[in-house]
Amino acid sequence: xxxxxxxxxxxxxxxxxxxxxxxxxxxxxxxxxxxxxxxxxxxxxxxxxxxxxxxxxxxxxxxxxxxxxxxxxxxxxxxxxxxxxxxxxxxxxxxxxxxxxxxxxxxxxxxxxxxxxxxxxxxxxxxxxxxxxxxxxxxxxxxxxxxxxxxxxxxxxxxxxxxxxxxxxxxxxxxxxxxxxxxxxxxxxxxxxxxxxxxxxxxxxxxxxxxxxxxxxxxxxxxxxxxxxxxxxxxxxxxxxxxxxxxxxxxxxxxxxxxxxxxxxxxxxxxxxxxxxxxxxxxxxxxxxxxxxxxxxxxxxxxxxxxxxxxxxxxxxxxxxxxxxxxxxxxxxxxxxxxxxxxxxxxxxxxxxxxxxxxxxxxxxxxxxxxxxxxxxxxxxxxxxxxxxxxxxxxxxxxxxxxxxxxxxxxxxxxxxxxxxxxxxxxxxxxxxxxxxxxxxxxxxxxxxxxxxxxxxxxxxxxxxxxxxxxxxxxxxxxxxxxxxxxxxxxxxxxxxxxxxxxxxxxxxxxxxxxxxxxxxxxxxxxxxxxxxxxxxxxxxxxxxxxxxxxxxxxxxxxxxxxxxxxxxxxxxxxxxxxxxxxxxxxxxxxxxxxxxxxxxxxxxxxxxxxxxxxxxxxxxxxxxxxxxxxxxxxxxxxxxxxxxxxxxxxxxxxxxxxxxxxx
Amino acid sequence: xxxxxxxxxxxxxxxxxxxxxxxxxxxxxxxxxxxxxxxxxxxxxxxxxxxxxxxxxxxxxxxxxxxxxxxxxxxxxxxxxxxxxxxxxxxxxxxxxxxxxxxxxxxxxxxxxxxxxxxxxxxxxx
Numbered sequence: 066x067x068x069x070x071x072x073x074x075x076x077x078x079x080x081x082x083x084x085x086x087x088x089x090x091x092x093x094x095x096x097x098x099x100x101x102x103x104x105x106x107x108x109x110x111x112x113x114x115x116x117x118x119x120x121x122x123x124x125x126x127x128x129x130x131x132x133x134x135x136x137x138x139x140x141x142x143x144x145x146x147x148x149x150x151x152x153x154x155x156x157x158x159x160x161x162x163x164x165x166x167x168x169x170x171x172x173x174x175x176x177x178x179x180x181x182x183x184x185x186x187x188x189x190x191x192x193x194x195x196x197x198x199x200x201x202x203x204x205x206x207x208x209x210x211x212x213x214x215x216x217x218x219x220x221x222x223x224x225x226x227x228x229x230x231x232x233x234x235x236x237x238x239x240x241x242x243x244x245x246x247x248x249x250x251x252x253x254x255x256x257x258x259x260x261x262x263x264x265x266x267x268x269x270x271x272x273x274x275x276x277x278x279x280x281x282x283x284x285x286x287x288x289x290x291x292x293x294x295x296x297x298x299x300x301x302x303x304x305x306x307x308x309x310x311x312x313x314x315x316x317x318x319x320x321x322x323x324x325x326x327x328x329x330x331x332x333x334x335x336x337x338x339x340x341x342x343x344x345x346x347x348x349x350x351x352x353x354x355x356x357x358x359x360x361x362x363x364x365x366x367x368x369x370x371x372x373x374x375x376x377x378x379x380x381x382x383x384x385x386x387x388x389x390x391x392x393x394x395x396x397x398x399x400x401x402x403x404x405x406x407x408x409x410x411x412x413x414x415x416x417x418x419x420x421x422x423x424x425x426x427x428x429x430x431x432x433x434x435x436x437x438x439x440x441x442x443x444x445x446x447x448x449x450x451x452x453x454x455x456x457x458x459x460x461x462x463x464x465x466x467x468x469x470x471x472x473x474x475x476x477x478x479x480x481x482x483x484x485x486x487x488x489x490x491x492x493x494x495x496x497x498x499x500x501x502x503x504x505x506x507x508x509x510x511x512x513x514x515x516x517x518x519x520x521x522x523x524x525x526x527x528x529x530x531x532x533x534x535x536x537x538x539x540x541x542x543x544x545x546x547x548x549x550x551x552x553x554x555x556x557x558x559x560x561x562x563x564x565x566x567x568x569x570x571x572x573x574x575x576x577x578x579x580x581x582x583x584x585x586x587x588x589x590x591x592x593x594x595x596x597x598x599x600x601x602x603x604x605x606x607x608x609x610x611x612x613x614x615x616x617x618x619x620x621x622x623x624x625x626x627x628x629x630x631x632x633x634x635x636x637x638x639x640x641x642x643x644x645x646x647x648x649x650x651x652x653x654x655x656x657x658x659x660x661x662x663x664x665x666x667x668x669x670x671x672x673x674x675x676x677x678x679x680x681x682x683x684x685x686x687x688x689x690x691x692x693x694x695x696x697x698x699x700x701x702x703x704x705x706x707x708x709x710x711x712x713x714x715x716x717x718x719x720x721x722x723x724x725x726x727x728x729x
Numbered sequence: 730x731x732x733x734x735x736x737x738x739x740x741x742x743x744x745x746x747x748x749x750x751x752x753x754x755x756x757x758x759x760x761x762x763x764x765x766x767x768x769x770x771x772x773x774x775x776x777x778x779x780x781x782x783x784x785x786x787x788x789x790x791x792x793x794x795x796x797x798x799x800x801x802x803x804x805x806x807x808x809x810x811x812x813x814x815x816x817x818x819x820x821x822x823x824x825x826x827x828x829x830x831x832x833x834x835x836x837x838x839x840x841x842x843x844x845x846x847x848x849x850x851x852x853x854x855x
Binding site: 447 | 734735738741742745752753754755756769781782783784809810811812813823
């Protein structure tokens with residue numbers, strides 16, 4: 066069996082290398098049949114990678130410990146679900162998954178677009194193939210998942226905190242996001258190479274980018290929720306380099322999704338868009354490098370592995386080649402239109418882009434700073450939480466405000482008078498909310514208060530937009546208000562789906578502000594019967610119990626919860642001691658208030674032999690809005706992603722003309 | 730106008746570095762001797778681990794990860810102790826050297842997973 070896996074990967078490497086060379090030659094010389102053959106090789110590579118993946122899955126399911134990979138990541142007793150998740154649990158398997166998704170996406174994107182963008186596709190194929198060649202080379206020569214050994218009686222097993230349903234979905238979603246960003250990258254480079262720099266590469270990849278961006282966003286939120294519920298330190302995001310690794314490409318992709326609209330509508334920002342795509346893709350490669358190379362002190366990057374230098378070299382090569390191509394095509398990338406006014410929709414989008422990029426680069430700077438300072442001053446200097454928090458406020462809060470302004474401002478040139486009319490109500494609502502909150506005591510945190518006020522502003526603009534659109538459709542003859550609303554959504558999915566996504570970001574901002582700027586914490590060592598007061602709650606430590614589960618000893622402290630005079634039931638917090646793995650894990654107790662979105666979060670930090678427990682208790686207002694934001698985000702993305710024949714036809718028709726004009 | 734916006738962004742950046750300064754150097758126990766400022770110390774836990782993290786503080790020693798340097802430093806730590814903390818694990822702690830003892834910032838300890846588990850490549854928190 067391992068031979069079949071190895072052979073399939075060698076064949077894959079051969080196929081993608083062929084697709085790269087033949088594709089480039091065919092595109093350069095204009096050989097149609099050779100180009101077709103390169104395309105077929107890329108598609109075939111997906112199937113050979115699939116065979117290799119199935120071999121690995123089969124080995125995992127059979128607990129075949131003669132595969133070194135299987136022995137290292139699983140054990141006989143591991144439940145089937147987690148045994149399958151071990152596919153992406155280790156380095157070799159995750160590289161294989163990357164290659165599988167890459168060849169799958171490549172084959173699909175090429176097939177779907179080959180008719181109407183043939184002159185572009187011939188150059189897209191070799192770009193895809195080049196990226197795939199790198200990953201195929203890694204799994205064949207550097208980190209093969211099919212290395213064999215004399216089978217040990219049992220495998221090493223999986224670390225307990227990863228034996229968790231979140232881990233079934235969170236890593237693959239991040240992969241879909243990371244790898245999905247290859248599609249717009251390949252098309253952008255294809256456009257540069259072919260010189261067909263009209264808007265077609267954007268139209269061909271818009272849904273791919275959206276999909277990758279959605280997967281990356283949901284994947285990160287799942288990771289944050291996992292950290293909050295399972296890891297038990299009282300937070301959900303710690304600005305760890307590996308967390309940032311996923312956030313940076315997401316920010317770059319967010320900027321890209323916005324600036325694309327400017328290019329589609331007004332033909333502006335062509336260079337900028339190409340650069341953003343290159344950045345997003347390079348950052349997703351960099352993210353993999355960070356996680357796997359162990360160059361930074363992160364809680365996640367542990368494996369000092371052989372693939373680090375290869376990744377660094379490939380990132381360097383990617384950036385160098387891409388920038389050279391951009392430079393070479395500069396004359397073709399000049400925009401026919403110019404920005405007319407600093408107060409216009411275009412300008413608002415531009416500010417949004419600059420802020421997103423500034424935030425992304427500030428995070429990048431924080432991540433690489435230890436490495437840079439080590440290289441220059443001989444001493445790694447780490448930038449802490451305050452660094453990231455500062456920039457999240459400095460760039461994130463204006464970004465939040467712009468989210469309300471941008472969609473309401475006119476294209477080309479907006480008059481101040483029209484602005485005053487458009488923003489009168491939202492401003493009034495936001496300011497009065499701000500004043501009320503201030504009276505209620507929210508002034509304890511200025512950034513928090515500002516975040517709430519801005520969020521209200523954006524929320525009001527979104528509600529206003531929906532109301533206005535629905536009224537217009539009703540006036541056009543919709544039977545009911547609900548019908549008017551439905552037809553509004555159906556007719557302009559991109560716009561109104563976008564508003565729904567904006568609404569989710571508002572929820573996210575409120576949740577983050579509430580839980581980080583207005584949280585309360587208390588800690589104390591309690592013996593049974595003693596109590597602790599925090600944020601309006603009173604907790605009474607009632608009893609301590611020990612029970613035995615299949616693989617762990619579970620100790621739980623039971624606490625009675627009161628708010629004022631009202632009994633709110635009990636809460637359990639404690640620790641699990643895993644026998645085989647010799648590990649202890651915190652099992653936190655969380656009580657969510659469904660009405661206010663507030664969490665009471667209890668950690669039993671230390672349990673003494675005499676039965677006294679050191680508790681750490683957080684009250685986190687509005688934190689559940691963050692998870693709600695995830696659902697709304699998904700809904701908005703789905704609305705936008707939903708196929709829209711009419712719109713696609715219109716865009717294709719418009720840009721085909723442009724393409725023909727460019728070809729002449 | 731783009732230039733103006735870029736300049737504004739850079740100004741914010743400079744503002745930060747002038748107010749908050751740099752971060753903490755990240756060093757290993759053998760490099761700690763004779764340093765007085767706040768640093769981030771990364772090392773391997775050497776037993777015995779004594780004391781109570783929430784009453785008087787935990788005491789243990791740290792040595793270089795993977796290095797052959799014999800130097801060890803005594804650490805006094807209080808606050809949250811991560812699940813994975815124990816002898817032989819890699820930890821990262823903020824703090825500073827006082828009279829030969831590394832006094833840690835309360836609650837600053839993070840542990841790295843043992844390398845025999847290949848963890849998931851992902852952006853989770855721990």
